[in-house]
Amino acid sequence: MSIAPHTVQAYRASLLHFHADPAFTENAYSWHQDGLLIVEDGRIKAAGDYAALGPTLPDGVVPHDYRGQIITPGFIDTHLHYPQTDMIASPSEGLLPWLETYTFPTERRFSDPAHARATAEFFLDELTRCGTTTAVVYCTVHRESVDAFFEASEARNLRMVAGKVLMDRNCPDFLRDAEGQIGESEALINKWHKHNRSLYAITPRFAPTSSTAQLGAIAELAKAFPDTFIQTHVSENKDECSWVRELFPDSRSYLGVYDGYGLMRPRALFGHCIWLDDEDFARMAATGSAASVCPTSNLFLGSGLFDFEKADGAGVQVTLGTDVGAGTSFSMLQTMNEAYKVARLKGSHLPALRMFYLATLGAARAMDLEGTIGSFVVGAEADFIVLDPQSTPLLARRSSHCNTLEEQLFALALLGDDRAIRATYAAGAKVHERSGALA
Structure with a gap:
């Protein structure tokens, strides 16, 4: 032969x-x-x-x-939502009304495999047009949305991370996970994780949309698959933080909700991290969790300014994310542009070399993929x-x-x-x- x-x-x-x-x-x-x-x-x-x-x-x-x-x-984008492609640049007074008015209705359509695949194709075209070769991506609650995404990314032989969103409360009935959705996530892990260049992320949307029962089940899933990724949102918006305090009165902090369920670990990526305190940052560093900073999204929704200096002082792994569709550009160059301005407003300085590091090797390290990409x-x-x-x-x-x-x-x-x-x-x-x- x-x-x-x-x-x-x-x-x-x-x-x-x-x-x-x-x-x-x-x-x-x-x-x-x-x-x-x-x-x-x-x-x-x-x-x-x-x-x-x-x-x-x-x-x-x-x-x-x-x-x-x-x-x-190639650039590495550590936080974005492919189902939100069609609602990018939608006006709103803040995060929570934006979710209700635009996000949830848009995501409803992703039970349709044809719609999901067409959106995934356009989304991946935009990423590669902007120089992004790896992304950590939120799908929807629908299994079809995950299959469509990975089918499209594997057709291009891209190194992609994605997962099915998990929600069982505080969301519309048409997006609420029925019983057995953890089982669907497990099936998707077995189907896609480490298949060709695909990797799976266990994806609770954010603490308010998961009951304590679901968070417990997610914790068990994460233990069963320790080399999967975990992605979620934390401390993005002051109203959101207040809501979490009402829903989880026994937790020390918003981040502490996830920590209490064992969801802080290497390959755990937390979007935003704007309103973390010193103890939160210390805990992120100790567990090897990473912050995915989304400056265009945070400015667009008026959520706040990430403190790069405080994160660096605590030794936290920091990455950059576009957060499409609250983010207003697929371009990591434009994301660097806004990250620089956010840092200046917080009194620190991000050299260009540092920003290019964060979008390449820095992200690969935070994802435990150094030597593979970046x-x-x-x-x-x-x-x-x-x-x-x-x-x-x-x-x-x-x-x-x-x-x-x-x-x-x-x-x-x-x-x-x-x-x-x-x-x-x-x-x-x-x-x-x-x-x-x-x-």
């Missing part, structure tokens, strides 16, 4: 990836002005200077020429993007005056959007190329 030859591809551009958090470590990243990325069978074979790696290429392998562009690992270490999955500093007239003009890497990345974060993504690759295969881009 003959063995098919290995498939080797090479890409010449400036290369950037991280080894550590630049906020705490010197020499936290690798930058190759004239770099070469070599991919073999969908994984990273080498990344470094073109002068050193070019001569090592097998005969006949001609590098894709992206000189003048920057190749980084960097160009040998053997990592070859998910990467090509950033174009000349993608708009304004960005091109600003880029021509950049004197440092920090200035160039800052310009991309503050002025860039989907147009700055020249191309997106997943497991070494191109899954998006900007319309009109030269070959």
Whole structure:
């Protein structure tokens, strides 16, 4: 039996990836002005200077020429809702009325597999157009919504995390979980978790929509599947926090509700985390849980400002999420833009290098996927993007005056959007190329 030859591809551009958090470590990243990325069978074979790696290429392998562009690992978005794609930019006075007016009615339609699949297709197209190659995604209470999402993501061979939302109270009857929904989640875990590039997230929507009985059942499910993800919301909005205090009077804090059920652990991602106190942050650090910060959503709904400095001081793992559809953009560059402003309003500063770290290796570490995604270490999955500093007239003009890497990345974060993504690759295969881009 003959063995098919290995498939080797090479890409010449400036290369950037991280080894550590630049906020705490010197020499936290690798930058190759004239770099070469070599991919073999969908994984990273080498990344470094073109002068050193070019001569090592097998005969006949001609590098894709992206000189003048920057190749980084694909962006990782740790909090967003694919069913909310069609209700993005819906006006509301705040989180709770927004849920009642727009979110719940929109999610009702996802019992229809055809509607769910069509939405998932558009959603994934938007993600890859914006350079996002991995996302941690909320589906709806409907099993069909999960199947549709993973079917669509696996057709593109994307590394995606998703899960069925669990709710059994304080929501419309048409979305309330009937008995047996925990069993449906278990069946979905067995079907999708670690199937190809899919991973499963156990997904209580937020504490107010789960009874103590359901939270107990979720805790048992999490114990039975310790390598799954857990995703939920916490301390997003002051009214929401007050509601949780009424519903769970014996809990020390909102976060303490989840902690009391053993839902804080590695691979647990908590959306928002705006109104946490010092003890909450300490507990997050101690359990290896991560905060998914959603600045565009928090500003849109007027929920508050995340305290990056306090989280860093406690040693909490921090990631970035678009939170579509309360978030107003699929673009992680636009999310960096708003994160920078949130930090400034709280009196701290987020350098561009830190923001790019949070959207790549930082997220991979928080997800316990370092070495799999988020960097160009040998053997990592070859998910990467090509950033174009000349993608708009304004960005091109600003880029021509950049004197440092920090200035160039800052310009991309503050002025860039989907147009700055020249191309997106997943497991070494191109899954998006900007319309009109030269070959």
